[in-house]
Amino acid sequence: MKKYSVLIFIIIMVVLSGCSSEEQDSDEKTELTISAAASLTDALLQLQDTFEKEHPEIQTSYNFGGSGSLRKQIEQGAPIDLFLSASSIDYEKLVEQQRVMEGEAILSNNLVLISDNEASVSSFDSFLAGEGTIAIGTPEVVPAGTYAQETLTNLGAWDTLENQNRLVTTKDVSQVLTLVREGAADVGIVYSSDVNRADNVHILQEFDKSLHSPIKYYAAIIDNGEENEAKLKAKETYYQFISSETAKKVFEEYGFQFTISVQK
Template sequence: MKTVQRLPIFIIFILIPFIAGCTNEEKIELTISAAASMTNSLNEIKKEFEQDYPHISVTYHFGGSGTLRKQIEQGAPIDLFFSASKKDYQLLEEGGFVRNGSAILQNKLVFIQQSNEEKQSLTDFLHSDGKIAIGTPEAVPAGTYSEQLLKELGIWDKLQGRIILTKDVRQVLTVVKEGAVDVGIVYQSDIHGEENLEAAWESDPHLYEPIQYFAAIIGNNSAVDDRKIDAMEHFYQFIQEEQSMNIFASYGFDTTEALVNQ
């Protein structure tokens, strides 16, 4: 009978941490901050990305672009940032936080209401005592654009006392769904797949600044190694590929080639 040769115990103990170290090194964690309006589309893209890159794990933090930008400026360990605000992207770029970035998408505003409510005109709404929800203009890009729209329509002052400010566009959807307000203003992409919500009135995109979304690789962590940088580049490129652009388009984003390649 053949005897099985066994490794000495001391060699096994030496190899265990080495093997464990190799195993741990295989998984790379990416932490990504993104505008709340991109929640559904980015979650779908995450599934596709992690299938193609099983050694990379993606964790999102969604919120208002202004709030997320301030967190990055204060040292939050963020690898990539998706902003619904050109201003917030530019502030990070000017502050030296952006390693690489570009405009990738465009959007527009819509007024929304519960789908089981009888449609009324904007004029009828103005003559009622109904409330309207928008994102807080100082922290939420959708709120900034909404304020511009309402001012250009000449109804901002008329609505004072009836405007409910929210922390992000997802909360606008929630308060409209719950009937806490009659109308809300969100991005066109936000109502995709939302039950019990519909567009009440469209908006004229010329009445507010172009709504552009920016993707950025954040470079405020000098300790990031080459493998992490490669992973960030992989995701940055992946979200601009046709597969991801088709997902964004399916959620109502404008992914025109002229915008993506600018």
């Protein structure tokens, strides 16, 4: 009898162990890594909790920076699942390389001149007439910097500022905000949505849209060789969420304009 009891006990333990293992597998979350333009930081972090509550089976992590630098990371094989770019050029380069499974422009923005709250200048013209410095993102890797260069060139001011060493270039728009807020630069050029992210900074003026290329943000599902069905489904779920009414409300709170039909 003892032998039978031991055998039954072993069988029960094996069954329970199998159930426990299945339970553990079902509780595992699918992880998504999302590379996004630095100017989207606050809006996306606010949306993160909402998304993960709606989809508890998915866990998201973000990699924020200049769109050009993020695109290069993807080209070099970084395991990125989705890319939210502030640059049509960086998005299109990935499309050409067949790294985008699905994508479209979802947001637009405005370019503005900012200063700290104690600045003596009142407009771009008054800044240009002085000797102060202007901070912009590095044009080669930061879309806001690319738009800033176009704007300054079309205003006939780029060569003057460059020759007078009055240009300060940064790794992203967050650094532009920091330099202006701390008085390390007299003025800066960022997106209107960025001003929500910084204390002691205000808008001096909004630049005319005709001075630069259209400012569009693109959402893209990245093809990184992932064949796992759960991961592919999670990517599509997040992609749809970014186009939802919930996302639209948050993006608009931060000064972005929604450019696509809302996913219900």
